[in-house]
Amino acid sequence: xxxxxxxxxxxxxxxxxxxxxxxxxxxxxxxxxxxxxxxxxxxxxxxxxxxxxxxxxxxxxxxxxxxxxxxxxxxxxxxxxxxxxxxxxxxxxxxxxxxxxxxxxxxxxxxxxxxxxxxxxxxxxxxxxxxxxxxxxxxxxxxxxxxxxxxxxxxxxxxxxxxxxxxxxxxxxxxxxxxxxxxxxxxxxxxxxxxxxxxxxxxxxxxxxxxxxxxxxxxxxxxxxxxxxxxxxxxxxxxxxxxxxxxxxxxxxxxxxxxxxxxxxxxxxxxxxxxxxxxxxxxxxxxxxxxxxxxxxxxxxxxxxxxxxxxxxxxxxxxxxxxxxxxxxxxxxxxxxxxxxxxxxxxxxxxxxxxxxxxxxxxxxxxxxxxxxxxxxxxxxxxxxxxxxxxxxxxxxxxxxxxxxxxxxxxxxxxxxxxxxxxxxxxxxxxxxxxxxxxxxxxxxxxxxxxxxxxxxxxxxxxxxxxxxxxxxxxxxxxxxxxxxxxxxxxxxxxxxxxxxxxxxxxxxxxxxxxxxxxxxxxxxxxxxxxxxxxxxxxxxxxxxxxxxxxxxxxxxxxxxxxxxxxxxxxxxxxxxxxxxxxxxxxxxxxxxxxxxxxxxxxxxxxxxxxxxxxxxxxxxxxxxxxxxxxxxxxxxxxxxxxxxxxxxxxxxxxxxxxxxxxxxxxxxxxxxxxxxxxxxxxxxxxxxxxxxxxxxxxxxxxxxxxxxxxxxxxxxxxxxxxxxxxxxxxxxxxxxxxxxxxxxxxxxxxxxxxxxxxxxxxxxxxxxxxxxxxxxxxxxxxxxxxxxxxxxxxxxxxxxxxxxxxxxxxxxxx
Numbered sequence: 001x002x003x004x005x006x007x008x009x010x011x012x013x014x015x016x017x018x019x020x021x022x023x024x025x026x027x028x029x030x031x032x033x034x035x036x037x038x039x040x041x042x043x044x045x046x047x048x049x050x051x052x053x054x055x056x057x058x059x060x061x062x063x064x065x066x067x068x069x070x071x072x073x074x075x076x077x078x079x080x081x082x083x084x085x086x087x088x089x090x091x092x093x094x095x096x097x098x099x100x101x102x103x104x105x106x107x108x109x110x111x112x113x114x115x116x117x118x119x120x121x122x123x124x125x126x127x128x129x130x131x132x133x134x135x136x137x138x139x140x141x142x143x144x145x146x147x148x149x150x151x152x153x154x155x156x157x158x159x160x161x162x163x164x165x166x167x168x169x170x171x172x173x174x175x176x177x178x179x180x181x182x183x184x185x186x187x188x189x190x191x192x193x194x195x196x197x198x199x200x201x202x203x204x205x206x207x208x209x210x211x212x213x214x215x216x217x218x219x220x221x222x223x224x225x226x227x228x229x230x231x232x233x234x235x236x237x238x239x240x241x242x243x244x245x246x247x248x249x250x251x252x253x254x255x256x257x258x259x260x261x262x263x264x265x266x267x268x269x270x271x272x273x274x275x276x277x278x279x280x281x282x283x284x285x286x287x288x289x290x291x292x293x294x295x296x297x298x299x300x301x302x303x304x305x306x307x308x309x310x311x312x313x314x315x316x317x318x319x320x321x322x323x324x325x326x327x328x329x330x331x332x333x334x335x336x337x338x339x340x341x342x343x344x345x346x347x348x349x350x351x352x353x354x355x356x357x358x359x360x361x362x363x364x365x366x367x368x369x370x371x372x373x374x375x376x377x378x379x380x381x382x383x384x385x386x387x388x389x390x391x392x393x394x395x396x397x398x399x400x401x402x403x404x405x406x407x408x409x410x411x412x413x414x415x416x417x418x419x420x421x422x423x424x425x426x427x428x429x430x431x432x433x434x435x436x437x438x439x440x441x442x443x444x445x446x447x448x449x450x451x452x453x454x455x456x457x458x459x460x461x462x463x464x465x466x467x468x469x470x471x472x473x474x475x476x477x478x479x480x481x482x483x484x485x486x487x488x489x490x491x492x493x494x495x496x497x498x499x500x501x502x503x504x505x506x507x508x509x510x511x512x513x514x515x516x517x518x519x520x521x522x523x524x525x526x527x528x529x530x531x532x533x534x535x536x537x538x539x540x541x542x543x544x545x546x547x548x549x550x551x552x553x554x555x556x557x558x559x560x561x562x563x564x565x566x567x568x569x570x571x572x573x574x575x576x577x578x579x580x581x582x583x584x585x586x587x588x589x590x591x592x593x594x595x596x597x598x599x600x601x602x603x604x605x606x607x608x609x610x611x612x613x614x615x616x617x618x619x620x621x622x623x624x625x626x627x628x629x630x631x632x633x634x635x636x637x638x639x640x641x642x643x644x645x646x647x648x649x650x651x652x653x654x655x656x657x658x659x660x661x662x663x664x665x666x667x668x669x670x671x672x673x674x675x676x677x678x679x680x681x682x683x684x685x686x687x688x689x690x691x692x693x694x695x696x697x698x699x700x701x702x703x704x705x706x707x708x709x710x711x712x713x714x715x716x717x718x719x720x721x722x723x724x725x726x727x728x729x730x731x732x733x734x735x736x737x738x739x740x741x742x743x744x745x746x747x748x749x750x751x752x753x754x755x756x757x758x759x760x761x762x763x764x765x766x767x768x769x770x771x772x773x774x775x776x777x778x779x780x781x782x783x784x785x786x787x788x789x790x791x792x793x794x795x796x797x798x799x800x801x802x803x804x805x806x807x808x809x810x811x812x813x814x815x
Contacts, residue, residue, distance in 0.1 A: 191221025275436025744774020
């Protein structure tokens with residue numbers, strides 16, 4: 001071994017699979033992983049480095065990407081020179097550099113194609129145009145909340161022809177369409193023509209622009225034979241399950257074809273809370289189940305072994321077409337195949353190299369997967385399955401009766417996946433799911449029958465609708481079992497653990513996970529040696545961590561609360577016992593009424609409506625319900641007029657006076673003092689109502705809050721100039737809390753964030769909103785300015801107060 005290259009020493013030692021006797025003491029995680037013969041990590045580092053580089057450089061121009069690729073490739077070629085190649089690390093580093101260069105070249109090529117044509121320029125100018133586009137996804141209907149609920153349809157298209165500003169161009173540019181219900185009828189792969197207005201997307205997004213159509217789409221091209229056939233199968237499944245209970249009717253199409261349009265929102269929330277969302281859409285596990293069932297059927301009917309790979313490929317192609325060959329489905333298909341490969345006995349050693357190679361290939365095909373949470377979750381879950389499922393399964397099997405030892409791997413799969421995916425889940429939810437592994441473990445035996453029976457329903461529906469309906473009721477049993485597990489586990493107290501959000505929280509959990517993995521042998525040995533002491537310590541730890549304080553949320557000294565009202569703003573300022581000032585009231589009347597009841601607000605000294613958009617005013621009836629409201633203060637810009645009239649009608653019916661606010665106004669309600677910094681004038685660039693938002697500098701006791709409404713970049717800069725002229729701000733020395741403008745949209749002023757540098761930044765935003773709020777670059781801007789970000793879509797109601805020493809305390813109610 002001394003003469004062998006050092007770069008392969010770890011892989012070879014792992015491949016040796018050296019076992020230790022039960023009495024040889026605890027083994028390290030590397031030894032446990034080493035029980036799997038032939039772990040090959042040579043492609044793992046190139047895949048990881050390539051992934052990081054592509055994700056970091058996605059916003060760069062194609063020329064920058066190409067030059068970077070050339071630099072990486074050049075260094076790789078240099079390291080392959082005989083002078084360097086003798087060094088133990090040179091080959092591994094060269095492989096990493098070449099793999100990264102390949103990914104960056106592919107990214108540059110994709111970016112060049114996307115930037116061709118007129119769309120980027122039209123989006124930058126927010127110009128109108130007429131386009132012909134191919135439909136890339138099924139339409140998704142989103143229900144907006146408020147007094148007047150509306151339906152919005154989201155469709156991803158590829159713009160092929162665009163005519164605007166007197167020019168015409170051909171391209172293949174991905175664009176996200178936000179349309180009315182006329183767009184709900186478009187079909188996958190159909191070609192449509194429509195006019196509308198372009199708007200920009202964030203750099204690094206998987207679409208170049210956003211398109212707001214001015215009318216209904218006109219079909220100018222048919223989807224094609226394959227697309228029509230796939231739609232026929234999908235519609236047959238939907239019709240067959242239409243008579244099932246709501247939860248089964250929504251979940252079964254999600255398991256089989258990735259159609260979640262009928263899934264109740266409460267079920268979606270429960271599956272998110274329990275880490276089971278991968279079951280409600282097409283994932284690698286679904287693909288693996290379908291392939292395993294197909295191959296098992298081949299063995300049963302006597303198909304020769306040499307033909308089975310071909311059958312598997314046909315099954316995979318059919319399943320992908322049925323579920324739509326979008327990036328997420330293609331990713332799930334690849335990960336499902338690799339996961340199946342990793343669990344196979346004869347070719348297990350191929351799993352990790354196949355996963356690493358698949359990551360590189362998928363990044364070359366679609367570089368925007370590098371920023372996809374779904375891609376990260378699939379990759380990490382598959383990695384956990386390949387590395388830990390079998391050794392952990394063997395360990396679990398030791399504690400099972402002889403007849404049940406084969407279930408060890410089934411138990412290990414969700415545990416390994418949950419452990420690997422935890423850091424990414426923190427980025428999504430801002431919390432750690434404690435119940436997730438247990439919920440997935442309970443649901444695991446039901447996933448395969450539900451998926452296989454669901455696929456069977458879709459196929460049988462092609463020949464007999466009554467028989468498909470009967471089979472759907474059979475499939476309903478395991479499907480409702482999954483639903484029951486999700487709903488029960490979602491209600492478990494302490495099912496989620498609050499955790500620092502953003503990259504710091506993700507890195508912290510990754511560090512904790514790695515530490516626990518390496519400490520596992522010692523922990524196991526300690527448990528065996530001192531079981532009663534460990535049990536007592538566990539009980540004491542649980543008792544200390546049990547959140548008894550949460551029963552009286554928020555603390556009696558709360559100063560400000562951001563209510564979780566969905567995609568809108570509703571902030572409450574404590575002006576006295578049972579009294580408050582409400583800043584904005586939208587869009588959900590029931591949600592804001594419930595929030596004020598939880599805060600025991602009986603008298604509202606004032607309602608401040610920063611502007612008249614629905615997501616800030618449509619919940620006003622909830623504020624007025626059952627409590628005294630003394631006055632309503634508004635922006636001086638009465639736009640949009642129909643919502644102004646509606647607010648005026650509510651105020652008149654309740655007998656409440658309304659009056660506008662202007663820059664320079666000073667107001668006081670009990671403990672709350674507020675100065676109006678904006679608006680001083682009307683700004684016509686961008687959204688007039690947003691830029692006319694009332695901006696308040698608020699003092700509540702010792703807490704200083706800057707509330708920005710929905711101001712956009714230009715008006716935010718005017719607020720900065722006003723702050724620099726404000727005597728109270730200059731003397732007081734800044735703000736403790738920043739209410740981030742416009743739900744964290746990309747239209748922020750970096751100079752204002754750098755100036756304010758509030759320790760706490762609050763974003764009022766709806767979960768899974770269709771606007772991309774909060775924007776990634778806004779979150780990065782806030783964190784780089786030293787702010788800790790709290791979001792209502794992740795934390796629920798957010799309360800801010802000061803302790804007796806003047807320190808800022810933030811407590812969240814949870815969702």
